[in-house]
Amino acid sequence: MGDIRRRSAVVLGVTGLVAPLTLALTSAPAQAASCTTQAGPYQKQVEKFLGRPVDGKQSTADCKAIQAFQNKHGITPAVGYAGPVTWGVMDLMNKQKAVGNKPNKDGKCPTNKGRIACVNLTLQLSWVQDGSKLVYGPVPVRTGRNGFETRTGLKKIYWRDIDHVSSVYNVPMPYSQFFDGGQAFHSVNLSMWNPPGSHGCVNMTTTDAKKYWSLLKTGDDVYVYGRKPGT
Missing domain, CATH: 1.10.101 (Muramoyl-pentapeptide Carboxypeptidase; domain 1)
Structure with a gap:
């Protein structure tokens, strides 16, 4: 079961990067x-x-x-x-x-989970908090485009691969932290505002992806909410 899950993560996770590369080219x-x-x-x-x-x-x-x-x-x-x-x-x-250093001002990301990575799809922002304390961020992210939306809800990081490479497309996905099927945090060499978005993954700059890698671990919570503009 574990091998099947891992293979499906490889196949699905790469979709967060394939289309952006096409756009860039x-x-x-x-x-x-x-x-x-x-x-x-x-x-x-x-x-x-x-x-x-x-x-x-x-x-x-x-x-x-x-x-x-x-x-x-x-x-x-x-x-x-x-x-x-x-x-x-x-x-x-x-x-x-305009959000400044209060990304969870509306209180929508849970403050009773301890260390948690929050993703606001509406504002395309992510941050790490511990209770009500802001640990890192907010930082701009690039989430799933229309038809390939980053799925909302409370999730957990279940697999991390710092040098992840898709075996299907041979595309690097550095600092991958998977939290929902093939959807993961990982770095890309693109602008975070490059439209129309990923195929489900939460794209980050290398700097931010490295920081998330150092702050998070397997089993940590991830909460995704809101709706990306245009989806």
Whole structure:
């Protein structure tokens, strides 16, 4: 049973990384795209976020700034258009920043479990707490896209593999900590705001994945709640 469970974790867990890699590879041509002269529906909001003059009119400088943001976070097509995907990423960043150092202000992540890793899908944030004490975070994460949502509820870390590699796709998944079937915390070399998301895993930066590895152990609780925007 253990071997079957492990093999299924390998197969399912890799889906948290396969599509993001595809996105990263296919986004390269978009980086060479020329700038659009068209103002987008979120022009003013995007201009404000980027510190540009807020006039709602597209300029060459506006487009270059928007395009640089899109390229940085893997938003395609990267043509400098202030559309809903670009503004959605910026809006999420604003909401994440507003949380500050009180990610569990609403009390939705259990405080009676001792050490626990919390994942707020709505804000795409995760943190580790011990009772009501914040231990680490909050940090931005990248969770399951529409149709492959990271499953909600109370779970436990049941398998950890620091150098995990999928035997199916030969894709590295460093610092993997599995907590629900093939869904796991693990690091990726992508922006945490790279849309549309993973195939179920909770993607993290290498720095944050390493920290989670040092703080958590097999048997520790994980609580996932909320709903990722766009799912």
